Amino acid sequence: MHMKLDSKIPSGPLKDKWDKHRFEMKLVNPANKRKYHVIVVGSGLAGASAAASMSELGYNVSCFAYQDSPRRAHSIAAQGGINAAKNYRNDGDSIHRLFYDTVKGGDFRAREANVYRLAQVSNSIIDQCVAQGVPFGREYGGLLANRSFGGAQVSRTFYARGQTGQQLLLGAYQALEKEIARGGVTMYNRHEMLDLVVVNGVARGIVTRDMVTGAVEAHVADAVVLGTGGYGNVFYLSTNAKGCNVTATYRAYKKGAAFANPCYTQIHPTCIPVAGEHQSKLTLMSESLRNDGRVWVPRRKEDCDKKPSEIAEEDRDYYLERKYPSYGNLSPRDISSRAAKEACDEGRGVGPGGRGVYLDFSDAIGRLGAKEIGERYGNLFEMYQRITDEDPYQVPMRIYPAVHYTMGGLWVDYNLETTIPGLHCIGEANFSDHGANRLGASALMQGLADGYFVLPYTIGHYLASNTFEKVTTDHPEFQAALESVKTRTATLLGVKGTRTVDSFHKELGKILWEKCGMARNADGLKQALQEIPVLRDEFWKNVTVPGSGDSFNQSLEKAGRVADFMEFAELMVTDALHREESCGGHFREEHQEAGEAKRNDEQFAYVAAWEYAGDGKAPVLNREPLEFESVHLATRSYK
Amino acid sequence: MSGTMKITLKVWRQADPTAPGAFEEYVAPDVSPDMSFLEMLDVVNERLIEGGKDPIAFDHDCREGICGMCGLMINGAAHGPSKLTTTCQLHMRSFKDGDHITIEPWRAKAFPVIRDLVVDRTPLDRIIQAGGFISVATGSPQDANALPIGKPDADESMDAAACIGCGACVAACPNASSSLFTAAKISHLGLLPQGQPERYRRALKMVAQMDLEGFGGCTLFGECMAACPKGISIDFIKRMHGDYLWAAVTEKPEKVTLGSG
Numbered sequence: 001m002h003m004k005l006d007s008k009i010p011s012g013p014l015k016d017k018w019d020k021h022r023f024e025m026k027l028v029n030p031a032n033k034r035k036y037h038v039i040v041v042g043s044g045l046a047g048a049s050a051a052a053s054m055s056e057l058g059y060n061v062s063c064f065a066y067q068d069s070p071r072r073a074h075s076i077a078a079q080g081g082i083n084a085a086k087n088y089r090n091d092g093d094s095i096h097r098l099f100y101d102t103v104k105g106g107d108f109r110a111r112e113a114n115v116y117r118l119a120q121v122s123n124s125i126i127d128q129c130v131a132q133g134v135p136f137g138r139e140y141g142g143l144l145a146n147r148s149f150g151g152a153q154v155s156r157t158f159y160a161r162g163q164t165g166q167q168l169l170l171g172a173y174q175a176l177e178k179e180i181a182r183g184g185v186t187m188y189n190r191h192e193m194l195d196l197v198v199v200n201g202v203a204r205g206i207v208t209r210d211m212v213t214g215a216v217e218a219h220v221a222d223a224v225v226l227g228t229g230g231y232g233n234v235f236y237l238s239t240n241a242k243g244c245n246v247t248a249t250y251r252a253y254k255k256g257a258a259f260a261n262p263c264y265t266q267i268h269p270t271c272i273p274v275a276g277e278h279q280s281k282l283t284l285m286s287e288s289l290r291n292d293g294r295v296w297v298p299r300r301k302e303d304c305d306k307k308p309s310e311i312a313e314e315d316r317d318y319y320l321e322r323k324y325p326s327y328g329n330l331s332p333r334d335i336s337s338r339a340a341k342e343a344c345d346e347g348r349g350v351g352p353g354g355r356g357v358y359l360d361f362s363d364a365i366g367r368l369g370a371k372e373i374g375e376r377y378g379n380l381f382e383m384y385q386r387i388t389d390e391d392p393y394q395v396p397m398r399i400y401p402a403v404h405y406t407m408g409g410l411w412v413d414y415n416l417e418t419t420i421p422g423l424h425c426i427g428e429a430n431f432s433d434h435g436a437n438r439l440g441a442s443a444l445m446q447g448l449a450d451g452y453f454v455l456p457y458t459i460g461h462y463l464a465s466n467t468f469e470k471v472t473t474d475h476p477e478f479q480a481a482l483e484s485v486k487t488r489t490a491t492l493l494g495v496k497g498t499r500t501v502d503s504f505h506k507e508l509g510k511i512l513w514e515k516c517g518m519a520r521n522a523d524g525l526k527q528a529l530q531e532i533p534v535l536r537d538e539f540w541k542n543v544t545v546p547g548s549g550d551s552f553n554q555s556l557e558k559a560g561r562v563a564d565f566m567e568f569a570e571l572m573v574t575d576a577l578h579r580e581e582s583c584g585g586h587f588r589e590e591h592q593e594a595g596e597a598k599r600n601d602e603q604f605a606y607v608a609a610w611e612y613a614g615d616g617k618a619p620v621l622n623r624e625p626l627e628f629e630s631v632h633l634a635t636r637s638y639k
Numbered sequence: 640m641s642g643t644m645k646i647t648l649k650v651w652r653q654a655d656p657t658a659p660g661a662f663e664e665y666v667a668p669d670v671s672p673d674m675s676f677l678e679m680l681d682v683v684n685e686r687l688i689e690g691g692k693d694p695i696a697f698d699h700d701c702r703e704g705i706c707g708m709c710g711l712m713i714n715g716a717a718h719g720p721s722k723l724t725t726t727c728q729l730h731m732r733s734f735k736d737g738d739h740i741t742i743e744p745w746r747a748k749a750f751p752v753i754r755d756l757v758v759d760r761t762p763l764d765r766i767i768q769a770g771g772f773i774s775v776a777t778g779s780p781q782d783a784n785a786l787p788i789g790k791p792d793a794d795e796s797m798d799a800a801a802c803i804g805c806g807a808c809v810a811a812c813p814n815a816s817s818s819l820f821t822a823a824k825i826s827h828l829g830l831l832p833q834g835q836p837e838r839y840r841r842a843l844k845m846v847a848q849m850d851l852e853g854f855g856g857c858t859l860f861g862e863c864m865a866a867c868p869k870g871i872s873i874d875f876i877k878r879m880h881g882d883y884l885w886a887a888v889t890e891k892p893e894k895v896t897l898g899s900g
Contacts, residue, residue: 049777052777053776053777056776056777067700067706067708068698068708068759068760068761069760069761069763069764069804070764071707071764071804072700072701072706072707072708073706074700074701074706076701076705076706077701077703077705077706086783086784088784124778124780126783127780127781127782127783128775128777128778128780129783130780130783130786130833131773131775131779131780131781131833132772132773132775132833133772133773133796133827133828133831133833133834135793135794135796135797135800135827135831136783136793137793138788138789138790138793138794139790140789140790141787142787142788142789142790142793143784143787144783144784160797160800161797161801163705163801165705166705166801166803167797167800170800173767174767174771174772174773175772175775175777177764177767177768177771177772178768178772178774180764180768181768181769187764189761189764212753239703241700241701241702241706242699242700242701242702243700275671275673275674276671276673276674278671278673278674278678278679278681278682279678280675280677280678280681280702281702281703283702283703284703382723383703383704383728386704386721386724386728386730387675387728387730389730389732452777452778453777453778456777498689500685500688500689502681502685503685544688544689544691546687546688546691546692546693546694547693551654551655551754552655552696552753552754552757554694554696555688555694
């Protein structure tokens with residue numbers, strides 16, 4: 001059975017689509033809004049902004065977070081900034097340019113209409129955040145400051161020191177707390193969504209586990225919104241928070257939501273290299289550092305063990321400046337990451353294990369002074385020193401690429417609705433705006449665009465266009481979902497094997513990093529498709545999960561998430577194997593030309609939306625063709 | 640990279656909020672100085688699980704010092720011995736071979752223990768609910784640059800806004816006061832022109848909520864500032880006291896005008 005993918009892109013010229021659509025969408029009478037109950041899962045930029053905005057409109061909202069407070073969602077860790085097409089710098093920016101850069105940066109694998117809307121609402125986000133009291137960086141004249149980011153030749157990134165995500169999230173969090181206090185939002189902290197409930201083909205609720213008491217509970221709603229982030233932790237080591245997981249979106253997939261482009265994973269070029277086997281996560285050093293840092297490796301292998309200060313200028317290879325002179329150190333993430341891998345594969349990497357390149361600030365410190373560099377990046381330099389015990393004012397940073405963001409996610413139409421009616425998906429959890437590669441400072445923009453300015457309109461249209469039969473948790477679908485969650489918990493606790501959850505997760509991560517990481521090929525991917533099911537079988541036979549289900553149990557939480565990663569990994573690799581081209585974060589070694597990625601627009605200019613077909617059955621591929629009306633499909637060049 | 644270290648841990652174990660709780664001792668024989676403190680605990684936990692025992696429960700998430708989820712009393716110091724460092728960013732090179740380390744949860748009446756080293760910090764959210772926001776609905780603002788804000792004010796506001804809500808200030812305070820947390824939010828918003836309309840009402844309500852939650856009073860010991868991983872200044876508490884006093888004198892009860900709704 002093939003599902004119908006209707007993107008519902010409004011007709012008319014690109015720049016008029018959203019205005020036209022806003023007028024055509026149905027509205028809910030103000031007095032009726034409070035009769036509708038909307039569930040929002042996740043409290044990051046997308047979830048918190050959506051929950052707060054819908055509550056302000058008058059809807060009755062419930063919001064769920066696995067952390068102890070909505071303020072802790074992983075959006076908080078975003079460092080560098082948020083893009084907007086304000087053109088405050090008078091440097092030639094415009095909505096169209098932001099749109100174009102984003103489509104090009106995504107290697108022409110995003111949906112034009114969605115990206116254009118994102119660029120259109122970007123300016124309102126900055127206005128909204130300033131009004132909330134987000135303390136953006138400013139100039140002495142009192143106006144907002146900007147910095148540059150990868151993949152753009154204009155300076156359109158707004159920032160709050162190296163803590164932009166934190167400040168934007170606190171803005172959304174405070175709006176959310178304001179609505180909780182008013183009674184518009186009921187907050188469920190330390191609750192994890194473990195299943196979606198679909199009644200007569202329509203999303204009508206979720207099943208959660210209270211992570212303190214272990215209580216498994218059902219929640220009924222008229223619409224469900226997932227803002228549950230990305231799946232980067234499938235690799236075990238990533239820059240994601242330890243708790244980030246794929247469970248909510250993967251459970252939705254198993255209930256009928258198409259999962260789009262899971263192979264599009266972003267490897268961020270500037271992270272602190274792995275220090276040893278004990279490594280539990282990787283730490284990003286903001287891309288903004290590439291404004292002033294120069295990336296290099298020794299020209300000769302023999303020099304790799306020397307101190308960087310002992311390597312003469314002419315013996316250094318500033319490979320990004322050499323290969324991509326117009327963008328240089330600000331080349332997009334996928335390109336910069338692969339170039340680092342290439343240098344290390346050639347044996348020219350530095351630091352333990354030879355998996356590192358230098359990010360050197362000595363030129364910038366010479367030009368601007370250590371004080372100015374400290375103002376720009378002081379907190380990042382401190383963080384680097386705490387982790388590595390090296391002072392980046394004195395010696396170059398060592399960096400290496402790490403899994404950072406996932407462009408793939410649940411397939412959504414122009415209204416951000418998945419293939420299950422009533423189930424909406426926002427932020428990193430959906431697939432829609434970044435194509436095969438996300439540009440820096442665009443994740444914050446998309447999360448807040450979806451939550452503040454898109455979903456609050458489209459959810460109203462959904463609610464006003466449908467009638468809802470009264471459903472309670474006694475409904476057989478709710479009872480079945482509750483039962484299946486409880487059974488699964490009991491099964492995980494009952495295996496009583498000999499291996500820890502983490503040991504399985506690490507092994508899965510290694511398979512994926514080696515075979516479905518920065519560079520992929522058919523042989524490796526096929527091997528991974530052999531290895532993953534074997535590991536998964538062993539997991540269900542030999543995992544050990546101590547403790548009980550009816551109390552606070554972090555091992556149990558991890559076990560459920562890793563069990564889903566074990567299945568999801570296969571979907572990701574299947575997608576990577578089927579996409580016989582290189583685009584953005586998906587680099588297939590078979591498809592390159594003179595060392596550069598080679599796209600195949602004739603055969604692969606489509607969104608791959610995978611449909612669950614049952615356990616043990618191959619997922620079904622559905623294609624949404626990507627049509628480019630305003631952008632000329634071109635080979636991406638940053639040379 | 641130097642060799643490994645043997646570390647002996649004395650860890651607070653408590654099954655649930657009502658259980659009595661007690662210290663238990665664990666030996667970590669092969670700790671690398673490059674490990675973070677939490678990675679050291681991960682290794683201890685892996686061994687406990689392999690031995691069929693319950694691992695030590697502790698809160699953590701981003702592990703890069705920004706989410707505010709982690710927080711342990713390490714040898715009596717909130718977040719341990721390094722200044723301006725969260726527990727997750729503390730590295731084992733701060734300790735030496737043979738060290739004994741005592742690990743406890745945040746201790747405060749307002750933060751009941753959930754399990755082992757995990758405490759309930761939702762009172763901090765309720766302080767924000769009482770007024771830690773600017774009442775602006777989505778969609779209403781003017782252009783962002785229509786309101787210039789002097790760089791010094793914006794910078795000072797950012798200094799206060801850097802609070803990660805970890806609760807170390809409460810844990811470090813002999814009175815278990817949450818004044819630094821509350822003052823940081825009052826100052827972040829009160830230093831900005833956008834925050835002026837609600838400035839005094841905000842101070843009044845947030846301070847009242849702080850008392851209601853069972854946090855102690857502030858007697859300016861300064862332990863909070865010393866423990867704060869983000870270096871939030873105690874000067875903000877003085878600012879809060881100023882706003883609060885002004886509010887107590889000038890704030891009028893909210894006027895209800897019939898028919899205005």
